[in-house]
Amino acid sequence: MSGPVRIVIADDQAIIREGLETVLGLVPDFEVVGVAADGAEAVALVAERAPDVALMDLRMPVLDGVAATRRVAAETPGTAVLVLTTFADDADILAALRAGARGYLTKDAGRAELAAAIRAVAAGQSTFSEPVRDVLLGRIGAPDDVTARAEAPGDADPGPASAEALAGRFPVLTAREREVLALMLQGRSNAEIADTLFVGVSTVKTHINALFAKLGARDRAQAIAIGLGTRS
Template sequence: MTARIRIVLADDQAIIRDGLETVLSLVEDFEVVGTAADGAEAVALIAAERPDVALMDLRMPVLDGAAATRRVTAETPETAVLVLTTFADDADIVSALRAGARGYLTKDAGRAELAAAIRAVSAGQSTFSAPVRDVLLGRLDAPAGTAGAAGSRPAAASDAKPGGTGAEPVADPASPEALATRFPALTAREREVYALILQGRSNGEIAQTLFVGVATVKTHVNALFAKLGVRDRAQAIAKGLGRA
């Protein structure tokens, strides 16, 4: 029999905790081993239970989800934190990734998407819901100093150059060329792989794009992670945002 994935749920709303516990308990390979109503309670429960995955809300009393995630990452690194929250603004996403979260879902995710995300982070992968990927890509596309596509302001008249139509186009900071300047230690192939990681591509998708084997992609991923000083895709994406 396949070992069950042990899960701790952390959310300050009892109805959310109860609903998640009911839904996840129906999944054959999941076992909910405890629930917490705030971040501090979650940290203590995770330290005691050592679950495989912690589902972590962000807006909680006593200790917020990002701070709790940082504690869990430092004190119980074998537990993968998967953020499950109502909010998908860029500040919350980057804060969670910096804290060490391996995945980020919004609460409108369906049961199948949630189950797949739990299995992914339990296996050491990173996962993001579609709205979160959109925010991350928008942040990468935004000029430095702005809040990302969703939060950036329109160009004002004072921003326009005399005789021009506005600000000059800004190069994509996630392109291999831009990554060459920011991360000169990476090889050309590693920069290509990194650019695709920043687009949210899986190893299989990267392999198809670059016409190489998945094993080759894994080798490049491991090498660039070592050079960047990160341990997983979530941290690599946070670093690629230029704000890690």
């Protein structure tokens, strides 16, 4: 990106808003362009200032974070929503992804992790903190993956089983595209997928663009939501 990453912060707790504004304001390539105390205010600020990233809490008055995320995704699609919340349960994560969030962190994330996540979603990537990845992995591990692994001989690696479990749901995808999607559901970056599959990053991007087109996904976060079976 040319210029700083422009950020709007939305959180109903003043001490959290002020702390985030101070911490992020110290990062040389970040610019906090607004703070909001509720979801409705966040939607209005994003529409007015068109930031690169909206840092969104989930539990807020007037309009909650999921509803605010849905409106931002629909009305200001150039802004990536990164959820930053205390909650990392299955329902909250899936609701946020379904609404269009591109990343999801819990509030115990450190400064470096938060900064990296903001840069990642601003660059069009998806990112999840470790507790969130654990929830996502648990979801894609059942029930179809459990069956697939039970049918696999010995101590077979669960990765291919995950790809095989996607075959029945997404027959339009090639075997390689299903492998890429399975790794995306595990929160892997393009570089990590390339290392796992022993291919180049450009090849991974080609597969991702192809599966986007076949699944009707506009971006990585929506492809993940579709893969998890959570797109409304």
